[in-house]
Amino acid sequence: MASAEQAVAATIVAFLVAALLGSDALVGLARRQPFGWQRSALLSTAESVDRVADFSGLDRPVRVARRALGKDHAVYDVDALVNPAAPAAAPSEGAAGAPTTTEPARRVPTSDDPLRIYVGGDSMARELGNGLAQAAPADLSTVDDDYRVSTGLSRPDFFDWPERLAQVITEQHPDVFVLLFGTNDSQDLQDDSGVLEAGSAPWLAVYRARVAKVMDLLHQPGTTTVWVGLPIMRSHDFDVSMAALDAVYREEAARRPWISYVDSRSLFASASGGYADVLPAAGGGEEPMRQEDGIHWSVAGASRIGRAAWEAVARQWDLPAG
Amino acid sequence: MLFPTFTFACFFLVVLVVHWSIHRRPLAWRIFILAASYLFYGWWDWRFSFLLAGSTIGNQLFAWAIYDSRSERARRGLAIAAVAANLAVLGFFKYYDFFAESVRASFGRVGFPDPPLLHVLLPIGVSFFTFQALSYVLDVGRGQLRPVGLLDFAVYLSFFPHLVAGPIVRASEFLPQLGGVTRRRRVDLTRALCLIGGGLFKKVVISSYVSANIVDPVFAAPGRHSALDVAFGIVGYAVQIYADFSGYTDIAIGLALLLGFQFPQNFDRPYTATSIQDFWRRWHMTLSRWLRDYVYISLGGNRDGPTRRDVNLFLTMLLGGLWHGAAWTFVAWGALQGAGLVVERRVRDRRQLVGAAHAVPVAPTVDRASTTGALRTSVERSGAQDAAVAVADRRRAWIGRLYTFNFICLGWVFFRSPSIGAAFDVLGRLVTGWGQPSTITLVMVLTIAGTLAVQFIPREIPARAMALASNLPVGLLAVGFGLLLVVIDLLGPEGVAPFIYFRF
Secondary structure, rough: OHHHHHHHHHHHHHHHHHHHHHHHHHHHHHOOOOOOHHHHHHHHHHHHHHHHHHHHHOOOOHHHHHHHOOOOOOOHHHHOOOOOOOOOOOOOOOOOOOOOOOOOOOOOOOOOOOOOEEEEEHHHHHHHHHEEEEEEEOOOEEEEEEEEEOOOOOOOOOOOOOHHHHHHHHHEEEEEEEEEEOOOOOEEEEEOEEOOOOOOOHHHHHHHHHHHHHHOOOOOOEEEEEEEEEOOOOOOOHHHEEEEEEHHHHHHHHHOOOOOEEEEEHHOOOOOEEOOOOEEEOOEEEEEEOOOOOOOOOOHHHHHHHHHHHHHHHHHHOOOOO | OOOHHHHHHHHHHHHHHHHHHOOHHHHHHHHHHHHHHHHHHHHHOOOHHHHHHHHHHHHHHHHHHHHHOHHHHHHHHHHHHHHHHHHHHHHHHHHHHHHHHHHHHHHHOOOOOOOOOOOOOOOOOOOHHHHHHHHHHEEEEEEEEOOOHHHHHHHHHHOHHHHOOOOOOOOHHHHHHOOOOOOEEEOOHHHHHHHHHHHHHHHHHHHHHHHHEEEEEEEEOOOOHHHHHHHHHHHHHHHHHHHHHHHHHHHHHHHHOOOOOOOOOOOOOHHHOOOOHHHOOOHHHHHHHHHHHHHOOOOOOOHHHHHHHHHHHHHHHHHHHHHHOOOOOHHHHHHHHHHHHHOOOHHHHHHHHHHHOOOOOOEEEEEEOOOOOOEEEEEEOOOOHHHHHHHHHHHHHHHHHHHHHHHHHHHHHHHHOOHHHHHHHHHHHHHHOOOOOOOHHHHHHHHHHHHHHHOOOOOHHHHHHHHHOOOOHHHHOOOOOOOHHHHHHHHHHOOOOOHHOOOO
């Protein structure tokens, strides 16, 4: 047993020890907070601790351990991999909202050398990946679901998706990228000019440029991309901001023949074009398409979007969709 | 606020310092800890605080009314009303959309009007604090507890270490400690740090790793995995849910210890259980005891014969399944547990009957050395017979462990799956997936096997280790704990996955 004073002191010392030894993680944590005075205060404190740790060498063992565990991956030159093509003369479209591509199909996947599908994005990409794994033929494809909760393209200081995708391109060489972003992106972002208010015109311009850069990054020899748009959200205010982001994805994808865009808004709309909790299911009858939050897909919803994503992949690669 | 986050760490440090600074001032301390607990709870959604406050006031009014009642009939009526009110609130928030959806799916096709889906937001921890409130009211109704003041009851119900995911601490366990908070000066620091550190390791490292690398992929698309992978996915889920939930409650118990409060143990090496009944004495022990004392016994327990006992047991486990969530998979899981317990009881009853029928009377021997002169009888066995009995006992225990573990894992398939059909897809793949290549890694095998094996370490070993650690200087303990936090952060994933039991 210890006295209460000893317990308090021990707890404080323990956290100080952890903060000093893992100071770079503390700085990273501070950087990932929403912009505002709390972030500034926390970042200032964390950077002070980091300076002390760096000066004393206390943080070196953890840095070495991080490298040994493969958690400090090599930094990839994203700009060197970005490959913008000349915009198509006119965006080509089939049926309204149907995804198309003007680039030829790639290699023929076989059971010995299946199609390597990489799924990335925020937490909604989890259900997308699950649905795609069920829809895609297991003998002709592999599905690697690399979703990251709470991430997006607004805050590379929270999670750097271009960096991650550059790593995936270099190390894993997938054939197909299936991506979904947006639900965490309606927040202030920071660029060279400072912090930009979410939804403002300058913010939208910077966000569009980031989306374009990611799409150009995915223009790699022998690969295709399916960009899954955002479905209608139950909350009206949230849906307004998501619709604005979805328009960016649709417009930028239409300029790039290597990108097929999947229109989730129409896929999950009610008969009157609004939000729908339930829709006809593949096995007959109606099933709930969304979870309680009115954002994420339910099991039936995942199946629906997964099938749509697979059909887009199948068209790109000239494979059976059914 | 989730426990393994920087925000919570900062919150708890402030609470810890202020708590021990003002704990000798009963009123100030109570107001402070109440405010801190509501801040903790409202951090997810400030609207939840109104529900917690409403539950506090409503249940305290019931407790006072029950205590002041002059007749047994009035007390009983008020207790029933309290139970109904609490379950109505729980039912509305947790089950309305489930039943509305079920009605729509079952009767919508024949033209019955669809009940509206209200998209009721599920308040975090509502199942836990509702059961805790009911324990208070029912104990008052049974004459086992006197009502305390509103402030004390509010502190008990909202106390943040156990608020959102247990353990289910009964009022009779917590309220006496509340009275002694001003006198408390000692803290079981070693045990607290071991519990918090161990809990964080189980939750952040083990549970996250197993979930991301085998359980989620297998349950998302079992058809893409070999039978061996699916088997590991199922056993992996057994490890994940144990590490996740026991890790969380270990942290809760450790935090409470740092504040000078003792919480009951919630897990006792559950996968060493030699029977299903034994498992439920080791898994989520506070819920099991709550269901036994307030549901099973209230239904009549085993007082009215074996058939009634079995019905009560089945209904209790069915309710236990439903408590976990608004889905048919939880109902199926609860029903499976109930059926398993009933079958086990019947087999045991039959064995006892057969054993009694075949018992051979053994002639007693007289102990002539007895100083009282009274006959002392004993049934003597040889050493070889003792050894044979011990071997047979060990074999029986291991057979029991194997069938219990497999039965529990079967139940976990339903618990984890998003639907009954998906559960059968997973189970079916165990049969159809042979001959496919496996993706299981050595690290995964060692993680799963290691987590299970740790449960079989004799109790004396960790007890001795903790006793040794208690003798270490406090400074060394603190540095060690700090190092452990760094190791956990290194080995854990990026970001924090929520606790499974937060959904309840």
